[in-house]
Amino acid sequence: MGERQVLFTKLSTLVATVEEFDRLTVEALPELLERATGHARRFLRDTGQWTDDISHEKLALRWGYELLERFLVCGRSEVPCRPFFLLDSIIAKYFSQPEPLCYHKDLLSPLGRFLEGITSRAVVSRDALMALFYHLYGLSQGQVVRILGLGAVESQRVYKNFERWRQTGWQRAVAESGVSETELRQIEDQKHRQPEQLKAEADRLIRLVQTHYRRSEPEHFSCLTNQKWADLFEQDYDYDYRVWHLALCRDCLIDVYDLRQDELAGIQSPQIDLRLRPLQKGGIVTLFWAKSGGGNGHAGGRSTQRLSGTSA
Amino acid sequence: MDMREDGQLSAYRERLLEALRQHPRRQGREDPGLLQVFVNHECVGTLDCAHADPTLVFASRERPIHTIEIRTAAGLLVGSFSAQEVGMKTARFPVGRHAIEMSVHTRLAGGVVRVKYRAARTWRYRLRNAVASLAAGLPRMDQREHAWMRVMAMTQAVLTLAMLFLVADRVTDRAKPQATVVQTPPASIPFNTTQATSSEALFLQEQKLVRLAQAQEASLQTLQAQQEEIAQVNRALEAVARTQQQLRVNLQTVQQQGVDSKGVAPSKLNKLLLAELRNAAAERKQLRQQIQELTAGKEALSSALTALETRNRELEKNRKPEKPAAAKATEGAPPSPTTAPAQVAEAARENLSQLLNFWVSFQDGTSEASIEQLIQEIHGRKGQVNAGWYNVEVTLPQPQPPDGFMESLKKAKIVKAVTTSRNIPPSQ
Numbered sequence: 001m002g003e004r005q006v007l008f009t010k011l012s013t014l015v016a017t018v019e020e021f022d023r024l025t026v027e028a029l030p031e032l033l034e035r036a037t038g039h040a041r042r043f044l045r046d047t048g049q050w051t052d053d054i055s056h057e058k059l060a061l062r063w064g065y066e067l068l069e070r071f072l073v074c075g076r077s078e079v080p081c082r083p084f085f086l087l088d089s090i091i092a093k094y095f096s097q098p099e100p101l102c103y104h105k106d107l108l109s110p111l112g113r114f115l116e117g118i119t120s121r122a123v124v125s126r127d128a129l130m131a132l133f134y135h136l137y138g139l140s141q142g143q144v145v146r147i148l149g150l151g152a153v154e155s156q157r158v159y160k161n162f163e164r165w166r167q168t169g170w171q172r173a174v175a176e177s178g179v180s181e182t183e184l185r186q187i188e189d190q191k192h193r194q195p196e197q198l199k200a201e202a203d204r205l206i207r208l209v210q211t212h213y214r215r216s217e218p219e220h221f222s223c224l225t226n227q228k229w230a231d232l233f234e235q236d237y238d239y240d241y242r243v244w245h246l247a248l249c250r251d252c253l254i255d256v257y258d259l260r261q262d263e264l265a266g267i268q269s270p271q272i273d274l275r276l277r278p279l280q281k282g283g284i285v286t287l288f289w290a291k292s293g294g295g296n297g298h299a300g301g302r303s304t305q306r307l308s309g310t311s312a
Numbered sequence: 313m314d315m316r317e318d319g320q321l322s323a324y325r326e327r328l329l330e331a332l333r334q335h336p337r338r339q340g341r342e343d344p345g346l347l348q349v350f351v352n353h354e355c356v357g358t359l360d361c362a363h364a365d366p367t368l369v370f371a372s373r374e375r376p377i378h379t380i381e382i383r384t385a386a387g388l389l390v391g392s393f394s395a396q397e398v399g400m401k402t403a404r405f406p407v408g409r410h411a412i413e414m415s416v417h418t419r420l421a422g423g424v425v426r427v428k429y430r431a432a433r434t435w436r437y438r439l440r441n442a443v444a445s446l447a448a449g450l451p452r453m454d455q456r457e458h459a460w461m462r463v464m465a466m467t468q469a470v471l472t473l474a475m476l477f478l479v480a481d482r483v484t485d486r487a488k489p490q491a492t493v494v495q496t497p498p499a500s501i502p503f504n505t506t507q508a509t510s511s512e513a514l515f516l517q518e519q520k521l522v523r524l525a526q527a528q529e530a531s532l533q534t535l536q537a538q539q540e541e542i543a544q545v546n547r548a549l550e551a552v553a554r555t556q557q558q559l560r561v562n563l564q565t566v567q568q569q570g571v572d573s574k575g576v577a578p579s580k581l582n583k584l585l586l587a588e589l590r591n592a593a594a595e596r597k598q599l600r601q602q603i604q605e606l607t608a609g610k611e612a613l614s615s616a617l618t619a620l621e622t623r624n625r626e627l628e629k630n631r632k633p634e635k636p637a638a639a640k641a642t643e644g645a646p647p648s649p650t651t652a653p654a655q656v657a658e659a660a661r662e663n664l665s666q667l668l669n670f671w672v673s674f675q676d677g678t679s680e681a682s683i684e685q686l687i688q689e690i691h692g693r694k695g696q697v698n699a700g701w702y703n704v705e706v707t708l709p710q711p712q713p714p715d716g717f718m719e720s721l722k723k724a725k726i727v728k729a730v731t732t733s734r735n736i737p738p739s740q
Contacts, residue, residue, distance in 0.1 A: 022336075029329055054317040058324055065328040070381070072335065074392035077403045090394070093378065097353075123355075125387025126346060157346060157385075164386055173387075176331060178324050238725070240358065 007031060011084045021079050025072055032071070032087060037064030039091045044103070055108040058178040063101060065176065067091050102212040110183035111190075111198070112205050114276065117177025119209045122247060127169045130161035131278065132247045136206060138273035146264055147257060148242045149233050162279060170278040184276050191274065203272045206250065214248045223252055229259055338388055344407050347390070349427050350381040356677060359429050361410070367428045367615060369679055373700050377423040382412055395423070408432075426612075470535065477527055481520060616681070623685065666708040668717065670732045671701045678726045686724060 007028050015021045025032065040063040044050040071087045078086055094100055107116045118135055121128040133139040139147065141162040145155045174184070191198050223245075224232070229252070232238055246253045253270050347359040349368055352375070359366045382391035382405065391405035395416040402415040409432035417424045563585070674683055687694050687704060695703030708717055718730050 026333070029332055030325075033325070033329060033332070054321060057321055061321070061325060061328060065332070068332060069335065069389055070392055072332065073381075073389050073405075074379075074394055077393055077405075093394075121387060124348070124350070124383050124389075126348060126358075126385040128387060160345070161385065169386055172331070175327055180320075244355065 004031070008084075012082055014080055014082055016080050018076050018079050021075055021081075021083065024083060025075070028083075029068075032083070033061075033064055033068055035064075035084065035087060036068045036071070036091060037061050039088070039095070040064050040067070040101075043095050043101075047103075049103050055113075058113075059103075059108065062176065062178055067094060070094075099212070099215075102209060104208055106205060107208070110179060111187050111201060113177055114174070114179050114184070114187065115202065115205050116209050117179060118173055119213050119248070121169075121173040121177075123213050125169065125173075126157075126243075127161045127165040128173060129243065129247050130158050131165040131170065134162070134279050135275050136202075136250075136272065137253075137270040138275055139267075139270065140279055143267050146267060147253075147260070147270075148239070148246060149236070149260070149263075150239055150242075151236075154239050154243075163281075166278040166281065187274075187276055191276075198274065199272050202274050206272065210248050210250065214245075223249060226255060226259060229256055233260060335388075339390055339406070340408050342384055342386065342388055342408070344390070344410065344429070345385040347407075347412070347427075347429060348383045348385070349425070350379075350383065351425055352378050353381070356425075359427060361429050361431065365428060365430055365615065367426065367612070367619070369616075369681065370425045370427075370677065371680055372422040372424075373674075373676055374421055375676070376421065377416055377418050377425060380414060380416060380425055380427075382414070382427065428612075467535065474527065478524070481524060620681070620684075624688075627689075666714070667705060668708050668714045668732070669695075669703070669705045670714075670718065670730060671703055672721065672730045673701050673728045674726050675728050682726050686726060690721065 008031065010024060011028055011031065015024060037060050040060040041050065041056075044056065044060065050056055067090065068087070071090050074090065075081065075083065075086055102116055102120065104112070106112050118128055118132065122132050123129075130141070130144060133144045133147075134141075141158050145158050148154075150158065187198070232242070233256075242256075246256060250270070257264065257267075257269050344361045347361060348355050349357050349359065349370065351370060351372065356370045357368045359368050377395050380391075380393040380395065381389060383389050384407075390407045391403070391412050391414060393401075393403050393414055393416065395401055395418045398418050398420060400415065400417050402413070405412045405414070407429075411430045411432075413428045413430060415426045567582075567585075683702065684694075687702075690704075690706055692704040692706045695705060697703070706717070708714060714732070718732070721727060722730050
């Protein structure tokens, strides 16, 4: 019996302790990833959403990876268990949900994968959620704080979110969503050559992605009327709702901006202004350079960053 | 797919595998910050780990709970939990040095999730606890050696500190006069200056002696306290030994009686005794478990109470500046539909007369704490709960029509519907 066969047998037999589970799963990570990817591939095939190309393979790998991450953490509390069966059950449970995946052919392009990657990340990471305001609309942390009307403690958190996203979050999210540096450069190049076309394309895809991922919010996080938004800001409550909903709903963000326009002097109405890389720390210096020389400190040096009145 | 694409795919697979391998290490070192709690893949709230042992309670009224996930602000999955069967389930997940405790009560329709973050205790806290446990008296038999070790270590530490202090003081005393001689030649010092210097030096010496005496006194007190604690431990141990001896004597007596009694075989008696002892041990174990559960429950209750009190204080503080405005608004006219429930309750206290009994239902996912808070805000009294409807009774001020009150209550964010009915709960 080959080594691989032995491993498969072990993964199908009962694991009695958490230590054994950890040891076995570390040893068998490639096999487990292959199995989870296989499930994702089969689901896409069964639902008529599969084509034999690298984009679909990457998509299946990413979803397999996300499901495997859940299995590795959840499985520890399910011991004693049979690892393969538990993985299958977690995956089956996930795919039995209504519309579990955000699949659309246009989202397989580099721009689509980038937008879908950071938005799906935003659903599970507060850092990514706050960074969405920058990546989609070019809003800096200070501007985000003002538009959302956050208090002192929440504002500090926004700055921390941006900082962590700059240091590690962005890099990890982009790497895990499978967008390569070459592809990022291609999008930047398109932004330089055909800015309006890219903006229109991004606008369309953002609506698609936001509509899907807004489902991740609890039901009461649905869109509010103008009157309710006004009450929410006047009476100063529910910061969580503001952050979650406005990051994932462009229409409501514009409504809120219009409603609070008088208090937001110096900030333009949020329009699609795609930023591929995280907001850099030396914003003030960047602004100075941008005014005098036109660069912005980013790779490519084409677009300028917007800066808040308080900090960058 | 061509070779280049195959290469790209392999590289991507390797990157993902590496991320999975890094996962436990990231879990160990990442600062949890603001933990997000997901129920059935929906974020239902956050836990701020900067606070002391924060707790989140989420209740779902209609939809059953299947999965619970905890993620850091960076999105790292630190705890995941599957609650497939109806019933109670608990789990504990490490987050670096800290831990998350989770309990889920799943019902056929809905359920309750309770997540608590427990920050790791500092060494000071542990030391204080160790001393407190010693002072409290009876350590368990298997912990006796550890207790002695702790006492000895503490005594040694105190003695070493006292010795170091004495040595340092002696060295500085010797060094000071030499330094004075070197810096000022005797020929250049006038008589009165010398006298002043010597009196100054005497004063300094006196001060040092006083400090030394104080330090010695403190050390002695500490030693005495330690000795008292040791004596207390000794007394406790003696008490345990006496109890054991008494038990042995009792056993022997019972055995003797068993042998003396006719018709009962000694082996049978022994068996009976053993069974009794086993029962007693099992009962003791059960009792200990119950005590532990009760203690945990009490802790949870007290933390919830503290949180509620804090929240009340905040609300009271926020409400104070609004009081004059609310008084003006309610004077001579019923409050507008947009009047906040808290202001309505304020006016109600002034004119006690009209009783209103109604039924209210809340939005899905509204926590019990929020419901209690709202009922407190309107100064209501909660009655029975039926199929998600809460029976509430409030006392309204005379000029305020019940309709106005009901309208204002409907505007509260967590309220789904309100209706009046005497006895029968409204149908869903």
